[in-house]
Amino acid sequence: MKREITFKLNNEERKVEVDPGWTLLYVLREVLELTGTKEGCGYGECGACTVIIDGRSVNSCLYPILEAEGRAVTTIEGLRAASGELHPLQRAFVNEGAVQCGFCTAGMIMSAKALIDENEKPTEDDIKDNIAGNLCRCTGYVQIIDAIKTAAGGGRT
Amino acid sequence: MEKFTLIGKNMKRIDTAAKATGEAIFSADLTLPRMLIGKALRSPYPHARIVAIDTSKAERLPGVKAVITAQDMCGDKWGVFRYTQDQQFLPTEKVRYMGEEVAAVAAIDEDTALQALKLIDVQYEALPSVFTIDDAIAAGAPQLHDAYPNNINVHVKIDVGDIEKGFNESYLVREDTFSAPEDAYFQGEPYAVVAQFDQAGNLEIWMPNAGPHMKAKPLSNVLKIPLNKVRVRKITIGGAFGGRSEISPADVICAFLARKAHRPVKIVYTREENTVATRQAHALVTKIKTGVDREGKVLARDITCHMDGGAYSSTGPIATSVPFLCMEQAYRMDNVRYNGYRILTNKPIRGMYRVHGRAFACGIDIQLDMIGAALGIDPLTMRLRNARQTGDYTPTKSYVASCGMTESIVKAGEKSGWKEKFGKLPPYHGIGIGCNSVQTGFPMGIRGGSQAFIKLNEDGGITVITGIVDNGQGNDNMVVQIAAEELGLTPDDVQLISADTEVTPSDPGSYAMCETFIGGNAVRLAAQDVKKKLFRIVAGEFGIGVDNLTARDRKIFVTENPEKSMSIAKAVRIALSRNESISGEGSYWPNVDPKREWVKNPYGQLSETFSFGTVIAEVKVDPETGQVEVLEVTAAQDVGFALNPQVIEGQFEGGVAMGGQGGMLSEFLQWHEGRVLNPTQFGYLVPLAIDMPKINNIIVETIDPNGPYGAKEAGMSVAMSAAQAYCGAISNAVGVYFHDYPITPDKIVKAIEEKKQKENAEVPG
Numbered sequence: 001m002k003r004e005i006t007f008k009l010n011n012e013e014r015k016v017e018v019d020p021g022w023t024l025l026y027v028l029r030e031v032l033e034l035t036g037t038k039e040g041c042g043y044g045e046c047g048a049c050t051v052i053i054d055g056r057s058v059n060s061c062l063y064p065i066l067e068a069e070g071r072a073v074t075t076i077e078g079l080r081a082a083s084g085e086l087h088p089l090q091r092a093f094v095n096e097g098a099v100q101c102g103f104c105t106a107g108m109i110m111s112a113k114a115l116i117d118e119n120e121k122p123t124e125d126d127i128k129d130n131i132a133g134n135l136c137r138c139t140g141y142v143q144i145i146d147a148i149k150t151a152a153g154g155g156r157t
Numbered sequence: 158m159e160k161f162t163l164i165g166k167n168m169k170r171i172d173t174a175a176k177a178t179g180e181a182i183f184s185a186d187l188t189l190p191r192m193l194i195g196k197a198l199r200s201p202y203p204h205a206r207i208v209a210i211d212t213s214k215a216e217r218l219p220g221v222k223a224v225i226t227a228q229d230m231c232g233d234k235w236g237v238f239r240y241t242q243d244q245q246f247l248p249t250e251k252v253r254y255m256g257e258e259v260a261a262v263a264a265i266d267e268d269t270a271l272q273a274l275k276l277i278d279v280q281y282e283a284l285p286s287v288f289t290i291d292d293a294i295a296a297g298a299p300q301l302h303d304a305y306p307n308n309i310n311v312h313v314k315i316d317v318g319d320i321e322k323g324f325n326e327s328y329l330v331r332e333d334t335f336s337a338p339e340d341a342y343f344q345g346e347p348y349a350v351v352a353q354f355d356q357a358g359n360l361e362i363w364m365p366n367a368g369p370h371m372k373a374k375p376l377s378n379v380l381k382i383p384l385n386k387v388r389v390r391k392i393t394i395g396g397a398f399g400g401r402s403e404i405s406p407a408d409v410i411c412a413f414l415a416r417k418a419h420r421p422v423k424i425v426y427t428r429e430e431n432t433v434a435t436r437q438a439h440a441l442v443t444k445i446k447t448g449v450d451r452e453g454k455v456l457a458r459d460i461t462c463h464m465d466g467g468a469y470s471s472t473g474p475i476a477t478s479v480p481f482l483c484m485e486q487a488y489r490m491d492n493v494r495y496n497g498y499r500i501l502t503n504k505p506i507r508g509m510y511r512v513h514g515r516a517f518a519c520g521i522d523i524q525l526d527m528i529g530a531a532l533g534i535d536p537l538t539m540r541l542r543n544a545r546q547t548g549d550y551t552p553t554k555s556y557v558a559s560c561g562m563t564e565s566i567v568k569a570g571e572k573s574g575w576k577e578k579f580g581k582l583p584p585y586h587g588i589g590i591g592c593n594s595v596q597t598g599f600p601m602g603i604r605g606g607s608q609a610f611i612k613l614n615e616d617g618g619i620t621v622i623t624g625i626v627d628n629g630q631g632n633d634n635m636v637v638q639i640a641a642e643e644l645g646l647t648p649d650d651v652q653l654i655s656a657d658t659e660v661t662p663s664d665p666g667s668y669a670m671c672e673t674f675i676g677g678n679a680v681r682l683a684a685q686d687v688k689k690k691l692f693r694i695v696a697g698e699f700g701i702g703v704d705n706l707t708a709r710d711r712k713i714f715v716t717e718n719p720e721k722s723m724s725i726a727k728a729v730r731i732a733l734s735r736n737e738s739i740s741g742e743g744s745y746w747p748n749v750d751p752k753r754e755w756v757k758n759p760y761g762q763l764s765e766t767f768s769f770g771t772v773i774a775e776v777k778v779d780p781e782t783g784q785v786e787v788l789e790v791t792a793a794q795d796v797g798f799a800l801n802p803q804v805i806e807g808q809f810e811g812g813v814a815m816g817g818q819g820g821m822l823s824e825f826l827q828w829h830e831g832r833v834l835n836p837t838q839f840g841y842l843v844p845l846a847i848d849m850p851k852i853n854n855i856i857v858e859t860i861d862p863n864g865p866y867g868a869k870e871a872g873m874s875v876a877m878s879a880a881q882a883y884c885g886a887i888s889n890a891v892g893v894y895f896h897d898y899p900i901t902p903d904k905i906v907k908a909i910e911e912k913k914q915k916e917n918a919e920v921p922g
């Protein structure tokens with residue numbers, strides 16, 4: 001039995017017909033065709049599917065879609081300014097070399113966004129803790145941490 | 158004026174903005190009209206005869222559009238080499254590992270496809286299995302393939318100089334054995350394939366790959382269609398590390414399903430499938446006997462290595478050779494014998510891995526530490542005394558045109574404070590060093606060279622067409638950077654068409670670190686070809702010689718008189734109006750010995766040049782818990798020339814994470830009778846941000862005589878040295894040399910315990 005739910009997605013009110021068994025990740029990727037959010041495992045171990053719900057970073061692969069009713073969901077597609085300009089985190093990831101294959105990138109940036117929205121001057125340890133649930137096989141994390149520092153205003157430019 | 162505008166400088170990669178915005182499309186992101194979802198049925202047995210397969214129930218399930226078994230294929234066997242053709246994409250006779258594909262379905266959605274798999278009835282007759290190297294080579298062991306008696310898949314034998322004489326002349330000889338279980342590649346992106354046929358029977362297919370041409374040929378063979386009908390398309394790739402090198406059964410299955418259903422099909426692997434059914438890295442047992450003189454110089458080495466290759470050959474002959482070849486490049490060894498055996502077991506298939514053979518590299522390096530300790534020579538000095546030098550030949554007869562081994566050791570030593578620290582650190586505090594060297598390609602038959610084309614647009618911009626593939630390391634950017642530099646353009650002026658078998662010319666693929674050296678040289682030559690033609694036009698207009706011109710800032714100007722210039726756009730328009738071709742072509746064939754062969758003739762020039770690296774790690778061990786805290790890592794590599802330092806540093810750091818932090822502290826696959834117990838992060842433990850130490854990067858440049866701008870490769874020698882540095886540091890901290898990897902906390906606690914017991918026993922009274 002399909003149900004209709006309403007939630008705010010990247011600042012836009014959306015009504016979607018969903019199967020109650022679906023996850024938010026499934027709805028984002030398969031129903032709404034927002035494929036920027038990735039699936040690296042499907043059970044909460046890699047962070048590739050991270051989105052922000054009401055200000056908190058969440059693994060969307062574990063998030064039952066019905067829970068999204070009435071909430072505000074932000075995905076990587078919602079980060080650019082209306083002008084098309086990259087979000088400071090996106091810019092910093094590009095400038096600092098924090099993106100290699102890019103599969104983890106959307107999830108990393110969303111985790112980092114939840115952090116710096118709340119904590120303007122995160123320490124290196126804050127940053128490491130914040131992305132502890134986001135696996136990256138390529139970078140060794142150094143340039144990712146630099147990028148987050150930069151975006152938060154504390155790192156190299 | 159600076160020599161280069163783009164080369165040698167940090168340059169933002171051209172591909173990364175699309176990745177940071179989520180716009181880059183990976184294989185699993187593709188959706189095509191009427192697309193079906195494909196799933197493979199996998200063997201629950203590690204070794205079994207397939208008695209019968211009944212798919213009738215699955216076929217009748219509403220929503221199922223195609224079911225395939227081995228009956229749909231011609232029974233062809235595939236192999237990387239003619240002599241290793243042993244794998245059917247769907248087996249006809251028996252399954253050889255738990256997880257091997259036996260049938261597949263395509264259905265309107267994933268749920269239906271999964272339900273259909275349950276309706277396929279396969280009757281198996283279980284066969285006895287072998288899961289370890291020892292069991293596999295024991296007398297009377299069950300045999301996996303008729304073609305490989307005693308389950309010995311590959312035997313590589315190298316014998317150089319006179320080892321008996323070397324041992325006789327040695328002041329000290331020791332023999333040790335080192336071992337490690339399998340590692341998982343754990344690419345960010347789980348494997349995925351999308352395939353469709355058009356009305357003319359052309360296959361279009363997208364998947365992570367390390368060389369589109371390497372995928373196209375076997376697809377053409379097994380589908381029985383000409384190569385020009387197989388169009389492996391470019392797609393963003395989420396990491397490879399050696400694990401996307403070959404054709405995968407998933408590629409073939411997806412194509413067969415699409416052909417049978419007359420609809421596009423997508424297969425997306427789960428994380429478990431990616432761990433079990435793509436490739437794994439070999440388990441190794443390495444026995445090393447080394448003899449040295451009083452100064453620690455190696456006089457003879459005898460190495461026997463057994464590798465657990467799993468159920469099929471895969472890249473077996475290469476995998477059996479590479480750990481040895483890297484070390485024979487890194488260190489001088491005039492008298493050496495190597496016997497490498499790849500053994501088949503009823504476990505998933507093993508391929509080439511970025512940090513291939515930790516129990517080999519650590520064996521060589523840690524044994525040097527042990528020998529040094531006996532001679533009173535510190536590990537760093539041991540490496541300096543044995544380091545490869547420019548102008549040497551390796552034991553298997555490769556000329557070394559440029560070598561920064563010594564420089565990387567010295568610089569890493571200085572930066573890490575080796576002299577002040579080694580032997581002077583507090584208890585349970587240690588420092589260790591590792592070295593290695595990698596190839597920039599090897600003889601790859603007709604696909605060993607790379608070609609590139611460049612076409613000019615009337616506004617002065619260019620399109621570069623090359624077979625080079627980007628697995629995430631930044632190859633696309635490297636191509637654009639080189640082409641733009643040569644022609645005095647900005648990266649925005651360059652369009653790239655790459656890694657598409659319909660349009661792009663032959664290229665070896667992203668194997669063995671060859672893309673910068675071989676592909677990069679081809680692109681540079683193509684750009685120089687264009688430049689020559691443009692210069693001819695401008696020189697004619699200005700009435701001067703072509704040698705007096707320079708291309709920069711989208712202009713061609715007189716070198717001595719920069720005021721006098723013509724825009725590239727104008728030169729292009731002149732060429733067009735005169736019907737003069739200004740397209741460029743470049744091709745590069747590396748100087749390797751085509752007669753060299755992995756098993757039959759492992760001698761001759763292996764690769765045109767080699768990179769050399771050193772890693773030093775400093776650790777603190779908690780003797781109660783065995784936890785290792787890595788305080789600082791210093792990574793140095795001779796990259797030839799740093800085309801883009803930021804990219805190189807990222808490769809160094811990624812290499813330290815994979816080879817050292819993961820490879821020596823946590824990562825290994827656990828087994829129960831052929832089943833992987835920890836296919837996911839939960840048990841496998843890829844390093845996280847919180848695990849990572851401070852890393853110092855040192856780029857050493859030797860300017861290779863034939864690399865593009867002197868470049869070789871960007872970070873593999875660091876990746877392959879990190880495990881040894883970690884191992885040496887922990888051994889130094891604990892006062893015990895470790896032989897079995899990774900060095901997990903339980904092993905450390907046990908080693909400390911045993912050491913204490915031994916010391917107590919020795920205390921009189």
Ligand code: FES
Binds near residue numbers: 042043046047061
């Ligand atoms: S896909 Fe959600 S955590 Fe891995």
Ligand code: FES
Binds near residue numbers: 137138345395
């Ligand atoms: S950039 Fe490849 S997984 Fe992070």
